[in-house]
Each structure stands twice: as structure tokens, then as C-alpha cells.
Amino acid sequence: MDKRTSLIPGYEIILDKLVDIALAAGTVDSQTDKYFTNTSRIVAAHGDTDVTFAVFMRRRVVAALEPTIRMVQRLVPEARVKRFYEEGDIVPSESKILEISGSMAKLSEVETLVLQKIGFPCVCANNAYDMCRAIPYVAFMDMHARHGSGAEMNILAAYGAAVGSAAAKHADSNVRGFVGTSQDLTAPLFGAASGMGTMPHALVGYTNGDVLAALKLFDETIPDSSTLIALVDYTGEEVTDSLRCAHWFYDEAKLQDKDKVFGVRLDTHGGRFAEGLDYEKSVDTVGNWLGVAGEYNIVEQVLGSRAFQLDPNNILVDKVRRILFGKGVSVASIIHVRRALDNAGYKQAQIVASSGFDPQKCQIIGAAKAPLNLVGTGSFLPATLTETYATADIIAYNGVRRVKVGREFLFD
Numbered sequence: 001m002d003k004r005t006s007l008i009p010g011y012e013i014i015l016d017k018l019v020d021i022a023l024a025a026g027t028v029d030s031q032t033d034k035y036f037t038n039t040s041r042i043v044a045a046h047g048d049t050d051v052t053f054a055v056f057m058r059r060r061v062v063a064a065l066e067p068t069i070r071m072v073q074r075l076v077p078e079a080r081v082k083r084f085y086e087e088g089d090i091v092p093s094e095s096k097i098l099e100i101s102g103s104m105a106k107l108s109e110v111e112t113l114v115l116q117k118i119g120f121p122c123v124c125a126n127n128a129y130d131m132c133r134a135i136p137y138v139a140f141m142d143m144h145a146r147h148g149s150g151a152e153m154n155i156l157a158a159y160g161a162a163v164g165s166a167a168a169k170h171a172d173s174n175v176r177g178f179v180g181t182s183q184d185l186t187a188p189l190f191g192a193a194s195g196m197g198t199m200p201h202a203l204v205g206y207t208n209g210d211v212l213a214a215l216k217l218f219d220e221t222i223p224d225s226s227t228l229i230a231l232v233d234y235t236g237e238e239v240t241d242s243l244r245c246a247h248w249f250y251d252e253a254k255l256q257d258k259d260k261v262f263g264v265r266l267d268t269h270g271g272r273f274a275e276g277l278d279y280e281k282s283v284d285t286v287g288n289w290l291g292v293a294g295e296y297n298i299v300e301q302v303l304g305s306r307a308f309q310l311d312p313n314n315i316l317v318d319k320v321r322r323i324l325f326g327k328g329v330s331v332a333s334i335i336h337v338r339r340a341l342d343n344a345g346y347k348q349a350q351i352v353a354s355s356g357f358d359p360q361k362c363q364i365i366g367a368a369k370a371p372l373n374l375v376g377t378g379s380f381l382p383a384t385l386t387e388t389y390a391t392a393d394i395i396a397y398n399g400v401r402r403v404k405v406g407r408e409f410l411f412d
Contacts, residue, residue, distance in 0.1 A: 008162045010188020015070045018155040022113065028075065032112040040109040048105045052396040054403075054410040055098040055115070059387060061122035062129045063089045064163040065098060067156060068117040075110045076102055088167030090129075091122070096410055097390075104394075111392055117156065119388030124160025125167065127380040130359040132168035132177045135366035135375065140165065141196055142181035143354065144378030151185060158186035161380055165190075179374075198227065201267075204234040211241050212248055219255070227261045229352055233268045238275045238333065239340045246346040256348070263350030263373065266329050266337060270355070274333035282325035282332030286368065289335045295321060302367045323364040329355045331368045338371040352376060358383070 022031075029037050043049065055068075063085040072079050079102035085091050100107060100114070132140060142161050148154045158181055165177035180196040181187055187195050199214055207213035215230050230245040232238045242264040249255050249262040256262070268274050273282065283295045292298045299320050300308040311317050324331045334353060341349045350373035357365070358379035365372065382388050395403045395410045403410060 008159075008166060008189055009191050011066060011159065011162070014155055014186065014189055015067055015159065018067055018117075018152060018159075019070055019074050021152050021155075022071070022116075023074075028109055028113065032109050036108050036111050040105050043108065044105040048103050049398050050102065051104040051107065051394045051398075052099050052101040053107060053111070053392045054096050054395045054407075055100065055118060055390060055392045056094055056096050056410065057091070057119060057122065057390050059093050059123075060126065061091050061119075062125035062160075062164050062167055063087055063091050063097065064121035064125040064160045065118070067121055067159060068098065068114055071114055071117050072100055072110070075113070076106045078102060079107060087163050088125070088129075088170060090126075090167075094409065096412070097122075099395075100392075101396075104397075115390045115392055118390035120153070120156045120382065121160035121163070122390075123382040123387050124157045124380050125164035127359050127382070128161040128164030128178065129168045129171075130164075131357070131362040131375075131377070131380060132165050132175050133172060134359065134362040135372070136168075136172055136175040138366075138372045139176045139374045140178040141352075141374060141376045142178055142183075142186070142190070142378070142380075143197075143376040144381055145181075145183050145186075147378045147381055154183060154186060157381060158183070158189050162189040164380070182376075198225070198229040198265075199231050201231060201234055204231055209235050211235075212244050215245055215248070219253070226259065227263070228255065229263045229265050229350075231265045231267060232337075233266060233274070236268075236272065236275060238264075238266060238268060238337055240275060242337055242341060242349075243344050243346075246341060246344065246349050250346060250349075261350065262346075262348075263352050264337065264341075265352040265354060265376070266333060267354045268327075268329050268333060270326075270328035273327050274330075274336060277332055277336055279325055282330060282336075285332040285335050286324050289331075290368065295325060298324060302364060319360070320364055323361050324368060329353050331365060331370045334365075334370045334372060350374065 069081050072081055079100055082099040084096050091097055142158055144157050145154055161178050168175045169177050178190055180190050180192045182197050183195045199218055203214045204211050211230050211232055232241040287293055287298055292301050299317055352374045353372055354376035357375045357377040393403055393407050401411055
């Protein structure tokens with residue numbers, strides 16, 4: 001493995017577990033497409049041949065190929081795998097990623113299972129790479145688990161995020177990247193022994209909407225936690241509750257003396273502005289932060305003049321304005337809470353943000369230099385399932401090059 005993969009210390013054990021989970025669902029012939037089983041039986045009965053499969057994707061991705069390679073190694077140990085990109089490399093669209101060579105009778109039947117492990121982690125890696133590069137000064141936490149379909153998808157997605165993060169660090173030494181995940185299952189991929197996280201909205205609801213009471217319960221029940229993060233949007237009083245919780249942490253309990261870290265998490269939903277803001281106040285807040293007057297001037301500075309000029313119908317501009325000045329967790333709301341904490345003397349308090357932090361939102365957050373410490377996100381997941389489709393074609397039979405019309409580019 002190259003040094004980017006070596007930055008992911010737990011990947012061997014986790015990916016072996018991934019294969020175990022996949023095979024626990026049933027035998028290969030029960031999981032593969034029936035036409036591949038038919039092909040396997042026909043070839044075995046009439047004379048096996050050595051073939052080479054070429055695997056590619058139709059979109060740009062970041063290579064996260066180990067799940068596929070481990071599946072091949074488990075199912076057809078004698079197969080020969082040639083990779084054209086190392087883990088973390090950027091792979092252009094329609095570029096050959098892998099060649100898998102060996103018995104046609106054996107490889108035909110495993111094609112479905114192999115392709116299932118290609119696209120998803122590669123697209124997750126690509127998105128995570130772009131997100132980490134967009135906001136290099138922010139740490140990321142993988143919070144995709146609730147959007148997954150189970151352990152197999154969770155491992156594929158988390159592995160992709162870990163590879164994308166490592167690749168971003170390799171490209172830029174200033175990148176902090178992904179530092180953990182909400183699950184114990186995938187924590188080793190981020191160099192952690194267990195998952196991260198403090199409280200959901202449900203715990204605040206349990207205390208009748210009092211986030212400070214929830215924070216105190218958390219500290220009392222889980223005293224060994226080194227981090228206390230208050231989820232401050234439950235009652236719509238992000239600033240008030242941030243200051244209440246900070247006052248208790250620093251001035252009353254003085255937990256900073258016990259080497260604990262305090263922060264607030266902003267997760268304001270997209271149907272309202274954070275406490276103390278409306279659209280006009282949000283524009284003023286971001287404008288003051290960037291030293292620019294006027295919402296369209298702010299957008300132009302964030303987007304760059306060329307991008308701004310190439311959007312005559314304001315489709316991109318309108319989306320950027322929502323991220324900068326709109327409802328939910330906007331650039332304005334982050335700045336607003338940061339300034340409130342700073343003005344009250346709590347400059348060391350951290351700000352965690354979540355809610356829709358996909359690659360585009362991260363680009364805008366980073367361009368505006370929003371004062372964040374950590375982003376919790378599951379939005380590195382592929383936006384559409386079709387993005388993840390990988391394709392394999394046989395390009396050689398017993399060393400003779402042959403492929404269907406239109407796929408000759410795989411010979412290169």
C-alpha cells in the first residue's frame with residue numbers, strides 16, 4: 001500500500017469484516033446476477049479460458065479500491081489484479097481503474113459482487129477529498145451512519161471518507177480532514193478506538209428542551225468524556241443557549257481546569273433563521289466579516305468574478321446566497337454565534353456545525369472563511385445512486401484482445 005492508505009490504520013480488519021458481512025447474506029450464486037451463473041456453468045462445461053476484465057467508472061472519482069480487491073482475493077484467490085491508480089489518486093472519467101485476470105468460469109460469477117464494492121467508496125472518497133480541500137482548517141466527523149442501509153454500506157462509505165481525507169492531507173499538509181466517526185464499527189478507519197458524539201435532539205427533549213440540563217446529565221453520566229458539545233438549536237435560541245452553556249462550563253463548573261473541551265453544535269433546520277438573524281441582518285453579518293458591502297458583491301467575492309459572470313440566470317448565485325445568508329446553518333449564523341461567544345469572553349469555545357455540508361456547501365463555507373472548528377457530515381455520500389455505477393468488460397480471452405464495440409478505449 002502507498003502512504004495514503006497507510007494513514008488508515010484499521011483498514012485491513014474492517015475490510016475483511018466487510019467481506020464477511022457480504023458473504024453472510026448467502027452463497028455467491030444466490031447473490032450474483034443469474035446470467036453470470038449461467039455463463040460460469042457454460043464455460044466450465046465447454047472449456048475454461050483465461051480472461052481479463054477491465055473495470056471503469058463514467059465519472060471522476062478518487063480511487064478507493066481495496067474493498068473490491070479484497071473481495072476478489074477472498075472469492076478467487078488465484079486471480080491476478082492490476083491496479084492503474086493507487087488509493088487516493090484522482091481517476092478521470094472512463095479511465096480504466098483495475099484489470100482482473102484469471103479463470104472465466106470463476107470470475108464470471110463474482111462480477112456482480114465485485115462491482116458492488118467499486119463505485120460507492122470511490123465516490124465517497126471523491127466527495128470527502130473535495131470537502132476537506134475546501135475547508136482545510138476544519139476537522140470533519142463522519143456522521144453518515146443514519147443515512148446508510150446497514151453495516152456493509154457504512155463500512156464502504158466510511159472507508160471512502162477515510163481515503164478521501166488521507167488523499168486531501170497528502171495534497172495539502174494544512175488539511176485537517178476527517179478525525180472520527182459516530183460509529184464504533186468504523187472508528188478504526190479514522191485512527192480511533194471508538195465513535196465520537198455527545199447528544200442528539202432527543203436528549204434535549206428528554207430534559208424538557210433545556211440543553212444545559214442535558215449537558216449536565218451528560219457530564220455526570222459520562223465523566224470520562226474529554227469533550228462536551230451542547231446542541232443549541234432545540235428551542236431556537238442558539239445564542240442564548242450557547243452563552244448559558246459556556247457560562248456553566250467555564251465560570252461555574254470550571255471544567256476547563258479538568259482539561260475538558262467545550263463547544264456548541266449548530267444544527268438549525270432550513271425552515272428558520274438562527275436566533276437574532278433575518279435575511280438583512282445575515283447579509284450585514286457576512287459583509288462585516290468579509291469587509292464587503294452588498295449581498296451581490298459578497299457573492300462575487302466568494303464565487304470569484306468569472307464564476308459570477310458565467311451564471312446569468314443566477315442559479316448558482318441563488319444557491320450561494322442561501323448558504324451565506326439564508327435560513328438554517330448559514331455562514332451568517334456561524335459568524336453570529338462565534339461573535340457572541342467571543343464578546344462574552346469565551347473565545348476558546350469551539351463551534352461544530354452540521355446539516356447539509358455537502359461539497360458545494362463546503363466550498364462556500366471555506367471561501368467565506370466561516371469560523372468553524374468541526375463539521376459533522378454524512379453529505380459526502382453520493383447524491384444519486386447512478387453516480388456509483390461501475391462497469392466491467394472482458395477485454396482479452398487467452399491473451400487475444402476482444403471487446404464489444406464502443407469499449408475499445410479499455411485496451412489502452
